[in-house]
Amino acid sequence: MSVLGEALGRRVPDPARRVRRIEPTRRRLPLTLHDLRELWTYHELLFFLVWRDVKVKYKQTAIGASWAILVPFTQMVLFTVIFNRALHVKSEYHVPYPLFSYTALLPWMYFQSCLGASSMSIVGNQNLITKVWFPRLLIPLAAVFAPVLDFLLAFCVLVGMFVWYGRTPHWHAVVIPVFLLLALLTAFGVGLWLSALNVRYRDIPYALPFLTQIWFFGTPVLWGITAVKPSTQRLLGLNPMTGVIDGFRWSVLGRGLPHYTLYAESLGIGLVILISGLWYFRRVERYFADLI
Amino acid sequence: MGDFAIRAEGLAKQYRIGQMHSSVDTLRDHVVHSLRNLRSERRPRETIWALDGVSFEAREGEALGIIGRNGAGKTTLLRLLSRITEPTKGYADVRGRVGSLLEVGTGFHAELTGRENIFLNGAILGMRRAEIVRKYDEIVEFAGVETFIDTPVKRYSSGMFVRLAFSVAAHLEPEILIVDEVLSVGDAEFQKRCLGKMESFGRSGRTVLFVSHSMPIVARLCPRLLLLDRGRLVADGPAESVIGQYLHGEHGTATRQEWSDPATAPGDEYVRLRSARVVDASGATSDVVDVADEVGIEIGFDLLKSDLAVFPWIDIYSEGGQHVFSAMDTDPVWQEQREPGRYVSTAWIPDHLLNDGTLHVTVSVKSPLLGRKPWRHAEVESALTFQVVEQSEGATARGHFAGRIGGPVRPLLRWTTRSGSTADEPLVAHPSGE
Numbered sequence: 001m002s003v004l005g006e007a008l009g010r011r012v013p014d015p016a017r018r019v020r021r022i023e024p025t026r027r028r029l030p031l032t033l034h035d036l037r038e039l040w041t042y043h044e045l046l047f048f049l050v051w052r053d054v055k056v057k058y059k060q061t062a063i064g065a066s067w068a069i070l071v072p073f074t075q076m077v078l079f080t081v082i083f084n085r086a087l088h089v090k091s092e093y094h095v096p097y098p099l100f101s102y103t104a105l106l107p108w109m110y111f112q113s114c115l116g117a118s119s120m121s122i123v124g125n126q127n128l129i130t131k132v133w134f135p136r137l138l139i140p141l142a143a144v145f146a147p148v149l150d151f152l153l154a155f156c157v158l159v160g161m162f163v164w165y166g167r168t169p170h171w172h173a174v175v176i177p178v179f180l181l182l183a184l185l186t187a188f189g190v191g192l193w194l195s196a197l198n199v200r201y202r203d204i205p206y207a208l209p210f211l212t213q214i215w216f217f218g219t220p221v222l223w224g225i226t227a228v229k230p231s232t233q234r235l236l237g238l239n240p241m242t243g244v245i246d247g248f249r250w251s252v253l254g255r256g257l258p259h260y261t262l263y264a265e266s267l268g269i270g271l272v273i274l275i276s277g278l279w280y281f282r283r284v285e286r287y288f289a290d291l292i
Numbered sequence: 293m294g295d296f297a298i299r300a301e302g303l304a305k306q307y308r309i310g311q312m313h314s315s316v317d318t319l320r321d322h323v324v325h326s327l328r329n330l331r332s333e334r335r336p337r338e339t340i341w342a343l344d345g346v347s348f349e350a351r352e353g354e355a356l357g358i359i360g361r362n363g364a365g366k367t368t369l370l371r372l373l374s375r376i377t378e379p380t381k382g383y384a385d386v387r388g389r390v391g392s393l394l395e396v397g398t399g400f401h402a403e404l405t406g407r408e409n410i411f412l413n414g415a416i417l418g419m420r421r422a423e424i425v426r427k428y429d430e431i432v433e434f435a436g437v438e439t440f441i442d443t444p445v446k447r448y449s450s451g452m453f454v455r456l457a458f459s460v461a462a463h464l465e466p467e468i469l470i471v472d473e474v475l476s477v478g479d480a481e482f483q484k485r486c487l488g489k490m491e492s493f494g495r496s497g498r499t500v501l502f503v504s505h506s507m508p509i510v511a512r513l514c515p516r517l518l519l520l521d522r523g524r525l526v527a528d529g530p531a532e533s534v535i536g537q538y539l540h541g542e543h544g545t546a547t548r549q550e551w552s553d554p555a556t557a558p559g560d561e562y563v564r565l566r567s568a569r570v571v572d573a574s575g576a577t578s579d580v581v582d583v584a585d586e587v588g589i590e591i592g593f594d595l596l597k598s599d600l601a602v603f604p605w606i607d608i609y610s611e612g613g614q615h616v617f618s619a620m621d622t623d624p625v626w627q628e629q630r631e632p633g634r635y636v637s638t639a640w641i642p643d644h645l646l647n648d649g650t651l652h653v654t655v656s657v658k659s660p661l662l663g664r665k666p667w668r669h670a671e672v673e674s675a676l677t678f679q680v681v682e683q684s685e686g687a688t689a690r691g692h693f694a695g696r697i698g699g700p701v702r703p704l705l706r707w708t709t710r711s712g713s714t715a716d717e718p719l720v721a722h723p724s725g726e
Contacts, residue, residue: 017387017388018387018388019385019386019387020385020386020387021383021384021385021386022372022373022375022378022379022383022384022385022386023378023379023382023383023384024378024379024380024381025378044415044420044421045415045416047415048411048412048415048416051412052401052404052408052412055403055404055408056401056403056404059403060403127395127398127399128398128399128416129376130376131376131392131394131395131398131399132374132376132392132394132398132399132416132417132418133374133375133376133390133392134416134418286377286378287377287378289371289376289377290307290377
């Protein structure tokens with residue numbers, strides 16, 4: 001207790017004197033206030049983990065970060081040729097199909113790389129997990145922050161496409177971060193499940209390509225939500241990425257009406273995944289070092 | 293001061309057999325297992341207690357060493373106290389921040405430069421960015437890698453890598469530092485600096501928990517030791533006595549041997565060995581001796597017939613089995629035939645002769661054979677084991693050197709030096725008569 005603290009007659013928590021009890025956990029809540037405080041004291045480590053992932057990602061590649069642009073751009077071209085030109089899939093509100101699909105590909109690619117990164121995150125950092133303690137949540141958390149950079153790079157292409165098509169952004173664009181946040185939240189929730197499950201069941205890397213593929217086709221990336229009946233829309237809302245992508249399109253392209261119920265539904269489901277993911281992750285994290 | 297830094301109460305950790313190392317079970321295994329369990333009644337899985345009810349207390353500013361064989365639970369204990377894994381039972385109260393150093397270079401990334409790794413590793417070990425910035429120059433200087441600081445560490449030599457990694461860790465300033473066997477890396481010069489750093493760490497009132505297989509280093513850093521055996525705490529006390537107890541259990545040999553039955557005692561019709569001991573200057577049985585102290589090897593034997601001259605003999609071997617020296621009692625009385633009876637001889641090994649480490653003693657009683665190897669009447673190989681440690685502060689052959697000094701002996705020699713200008717001083721001194 002510091003002198004000042006004593007003078008004020010109040011306990012000032014001095015980290016050098018605080019006693020921590022190490023014992024078998026009997027935890028009820030997935031995340032207590034104390035856990036949040038602890039996470040906060042390690043926020044710099046989160047920064048360094050993200051920074052490391054970003055820095056290392058394109059090391060020793062010939063074209064480096066250009067991959068972050070090249071991949072979604074090529075996908076957009078392919079999708080336009082196959083789905084729009086050959087199969088006559090239509091965009092919504094007469095938006096050029098390349099622009100239409102690219103706006104959806106951005107959050108989708110972000111989401112997909114988050115899943116890939118977070119599913120391997122705990123196992124991939126086993127040298128840390130088995131040798132040093134820090135809040136384990138930082139690892140899957142870093143895995144959803146690092147791909148944000150790729151997202152931003154790919155976003156520059158979107159700006160270029162706006163110029164190409166002679167469009168001006170709509171004021172809706174101010175809510176883009178909200179939908180990015182929703183994507184991050186969903187990715188983090190799913191990532192918590194995948195990263196923790198992968199410690200025990202190494203099936204995850206095999207199952208993940210299936211999962212993302214099915215998810216991709218169940219998400220309105222190639223097509224628009226207005227292409228299906230309202231009742232089906234409601235059903236699609238159970239997929240939190242539907243809300244993310246539709247909302248992203250709405251805010252970027254500035255066409256159509258916002259589907260508030262859809263966003264609310266997606267947010268709700270996203271939170272359910274996140275909270276259940278937190279619950280599972282926190283329940284098994286104490287065995288990580290023993291199981292890895 | 294005087295408060296506890298760590299207080300463990302009945303700490304225990306249970307592992308399922310096979311869980312300790314790799315357990316890559318797949319979902320399918322799990323499903324199959326569950327189905328099987330549905331049919332047959334649930335069988336408890338085989339478990340082991342890696343740590344079984346360990347209680348101890350470390351005071352603030354204390355340097356506590358933990359020794360024990362492989363699998364005794366040393367690392368498990370450190371992992372529990374570092375919060376890497378959770379105890380199955382019991383608890384430990386820990387006051388202040390804990391820095392654990394279970395490996396050198398945790399979280400180093402080969403693709404990142406030295407500078408980048410200092411920041412990454414520092415953050416992983418629990419340092420704040422501002423703290424790392426403040427100590428950055430010191431860290432780089434301590435590691436001695438200034439010229440390569442912007443090179444990816446994958447291009448570093450292993451020595452440079454270790455130096456940099458340890459340097460970051462050495463600048464960690466937690467209240468409690470947990471160290472597992474990391475001082476055994478690096479070259480001697482660097483080890484010296486590491487040991488110095490550890491010692492100053494202890495002096496600054498911080499608590500150190502230290503695991504090592506090197507008894508000399510443990511004895512040097514930690515006045516108090518815990519001895520673990522199969523997950524249990526079997527000894528807790530001053531370094532010398534705990535090391536003695538450890539060696540006793542380890543090698544099945546002791547610092548004291550007695551053969552009470554003359555019929556089965558080692559020997560022949562001339563001589564029977566009856567006892568052997570390692571003793572200190574006062575004559576008390578001793579497990580652990582300081583390099584600065586004399587140590588005696590005492591041999592007790594019965595001479596049964598007087599028609600042969602006999603003499604006692606010892607051989608000292610290092611832990612690695614290297615023959616350090618042989619010695620016999622050269623007193624002329626042993627060249628004569630002596631009266632039957634009990635003889636107790638002690639060979640005094642001078643101070644400042646042996647290097648630190650574990651030594652094994654073979655004791656024997658022999659007779660001279662003209663022009664041939666002596667005849668062995670009685671011999672017990674590795675009858676005794678003792679430990680030479682270095683705890684003394686005074687002048688030893690170590691001088692200002694802190695790393696491991698090679699060789700089985702480490703004599704304190706008398707050195708003389710002549711000096712003068714390079715032109716006048718001959719390289720070889722000539723006798724004055726020439």
